[in-house]
Amino acid sequence: MCRPTYFDVTYSINPWMDPSVPTSADTGLAQWKRLHDAYVALGHDVALIEPVPGLPDMVFSANGATVVDGRVLVARFRHRQRVDESAAYLDWFRADGWAEVHQAEYVNEGEGDFLLVGGQLLAGSGFRSDPRAHDEAREFFGLPVLGLTLVDPRFYHLDTALSVLGPDEIMYYPEAFDEAGRRVLAERFPDAILADEAAAATFGLNALSDGRHVLLPERAVPLLGPQLRERGYVPQGIDLTELLKAGGNTKCCTLELRR
Ligand code: ARG
Numbered sequence: 645m646c647r648p649t650y651f652d653v654t655y656s657i658n659p660w661m662d663p664s665v666p667t668s669a670d671t672g673l674a675q676w677k678r679l680h681d682a683y684v685a686l687g688h689d690v691a692l693i694e695p696v697p698g699l700p701d702m703v704f705s706a707n708g709a710t711v712v713d714g715r716v717l718v719a720r721f722r723h724r725q726r727v728d729e730s731a732a733y734l735d736w737f738r739a740d741g742w743a744e745v746h747q748a749e750y751v752n753e754g755e756g757d758f759l760l761v762g763g764q765l766l767a768g769s770g771f772r773s774d775p776r777a778h779d780e781a782r783e784f785f786g787l788p789v790l791g792l793t794l795v796d797p798r799f800y801h802l803d804t805a806l807s808v809l810g811p812d813e814i815m816y817y818p819e820a821f822d823e824a825g826r827r828v829l830a831e832r833f834p835d836a837i838l839a840d841e842a843a844a845a846t847f848g849l850n851a852l853s854d855g856r857h858v859l860l861p862e863r864a865v866p867l868l869g870p871q872l873r874e875r876g877y878v879p880q881g882i883d884l885t886e887l888l889k890a891g892g893n894t895k896c897c898t899l900e901l902r903r
Contacts (some may be wrong), residue, residue, distance in 0.1 A: 645680055645897060648672040648703035649695040653890050657723045658771075658800050660891030672886040676703065679859065679882050679897055686857055691901065693736045701726050703887060704896040706755040706803060708733035712765075712785050712902050715744040719754040722772045746784060752777035755899055756801035762812035763787065768802025770794035770822075790832070792825040799844060803895045807851040809837070809858060809877060815851075815868065817844035837875070843867040850893035853877065859894050861885075 651672040653661050683690050695702050708729060710717045716737045721727045730747065737745045750773075752758065757768035758781060765785065767778040770793045782789040792802065796819065799805040805820035806829075815837035818826045829836065839849055848864025858872050862881035869879040884893050 645676075645683075645690055645899075646693045646695050646702050646705045646708075648676050648887065650697050650700050651703055651887065651890070652700040654700060655725050657725060658891040659797050660888065662889075665889055667889050668886060672703070675882075675884050675886050676897060679884065679894060682859060682880065682882060683898075686854060688854065691740070693732065696728070696732050699726070699729055699732070701890060701892075702729055702732070704756075704890070704892045705899040706896045707753045707801075708899055709737065709754045710752070710758040710765075710781065710785075711900065712760055712787065714742065714903050715785060716742050716746065717752070717754075717781060717784050718745065718747045720748045720751050720777075721753060722751050748777060748780060750774040750777035750780050752781065753801060756803050756896065759802055759806065759808050760787075760900075760902070761808045761814055765789045766802060766806065766808075766814075767791050768794050768805075771797065771800035790828065792828070793822040794820055794825075795822050796820045799849075800891070801896075804847065804850050804891075805844065807849045807853065807858075807860075807895065809851075809853045809872075809875075810855055813837075813875070815839055815849060815871070817841070817849055820844065837868070837871045839868060847888055847893040850895040852895045852898050861888070861893050 651669045752773040757773035759766045769775045778789045778791045799820040806816035817839045846864040848868050851860035858877045862883045865881040872879045
């Protein structure tokens with residue numbers, strides 16, 4: 645995770661970001677801290693990367709890399725405002741002693757667009773990640789990659805439209821994907837939880853599951869909670885409304901380190 649010390653909305657690279665709406669770094673920090681503390685209370689180890697001044701979106705650490713089996717593919721960002729984050733992640737992983745650290749050649753925004761489920765990487769494109777990055781990830785991780793095209797600008801990263809809940813279970817908002825993507829998801833995950841527009845619009849799919857607890861935006865709990873509980877998950881609401889002003893939430897703030 646990355647503390648939102650320099651959090652702000654000074655530019656707009658997604659439809660949620662409006663620089664004329666005031667933000668508070670203090671509120672952002674207090675909300676972020678509750679997410680951090682919730683992970684710790686659930687017994688998870690949380691590593692921190694030092695925030696860099698001038699990189700207000702760095703709090704969204706999910707975008708920094710994709711990490712599977714100790715192999716680290718460091719992101720290459722689409723927008724110039726975030727390009728310098730890559731160097732910070734490269735340095736962090738090297739300093740932390742990870743052996744296989746590779747700077748991606750093609751634009752990919754880490755776990756914003758790559759999600760691991762059932763031994764397969766689901767890979768979003770359409771707004772941020774370059775489809776060529778899907779092949780790069782396939783080669784680098786030696787995993788099958790399933791490309792999915794996003795079509796609704798509000799859900800510009802895969803992790804805003806789809807959430808991995810368990811070893812082979814997901815929830816998603818079908819309308820965020822093109823026809824082919826919807827078809828492929830319906831075939832591959834016939835038992836998925838389907839979210840409606842209202843749930844997606846609360847950023848409810850930007851959730852983080854540890855296989856039992858599902859941390860998600862507080863406002864999404866009444867909408868997705870019943871279906872999650874039915875399947876044995878424990879939904880836990882987190883208020884990250886300040887960070888939502890930048891178009892991010894629970895999952896965006898969390899990069900999973902799979903050793
Ligand atoms: N303002 C950031 C951007 O547009 C938000 C990133 C959200 N991260 C995510 N994993 N969806 O890049």
